[in-house]
Amino acid sequence: MPRKTIDSPVGALTLTEADGAITSLSWGGEGADDTPLLRAAAEQLDDYFSNRRKVFDLPLEVRGSDAQARICAAIAAIPFGETRTYGDLARDLDLPAQAVGRGCGGNPIPILIPCHRVLGAQGLGGFSGGTGIETKIWLLRHEGAAGLLI
Incomplete structure (x- = not known):
């Protein structure tokens, strides 16, 4: 490949x-x-x-379970500079929040599928890319994510 x-x-x-x-x-x-x-x-x-793009326009393919694909599609729909919680996505997808957390962690195409925009109910939650939570914070700050308490 x-x-x-x-x-x-x-x-x-x-x-x-x-x-x-x-x-x-x-x-x-x-x-x-x-x-x-x-x-x-x-x-x-x-x-x-470089702050010249807020939406990606690329063919993406999430290889995995149907649940993984649904979770990634829901994540991809979160607009630039906005966030959702694992619970928000769980309600929308009728899945347990833990499944959404696993789906975020298993996202094979981070940034392009912006799992950094998904937060825990009490704060940032985790991030499996780069240097972990520091990378998530950088990406959220880069996007000027509203309401971010960091």
């Missing part, structure tokens, strides 16, 4: 493409492939980090 690694303010990010869609974004790694889709994804991420 083609992979491209880019530098970003939150560290090196590696994008993976399969069957015409982005299937993974991970921290670290190495990849130097240059397909049109990987190039577009890199450009859109650069625009996001």
Whole structure:
């Protein structure tokens, strides 16, 4: 599968493409492939980090269970600069909050599917990418997330 690694303010990010869609974004790694889709994804991420983009327009494919796909679709619908809680998504999806938490943690395409916008009922919650909670805080501050208590 083609992979491209880019530098970003939150560290090196590696994008993976399969069957015409982005299937993974991970921290670290190495990849130097240059397909049109990987190039577009890199450009859109650069625009996001440079405050020129708030919405990504890329084909994404979440490989996993139906519940994982539903959770990721709900996360993807959270607008730039806004947040939801695990409980909010659980109610919307008729799933336990713990399942939503696992789904967020299992999101294979963070940032593009903005799981950093999902918070715990009492605060930030966790984040599995980059340096963990520090990366989540950086992304939320970058977006000017309203009502964020940090």
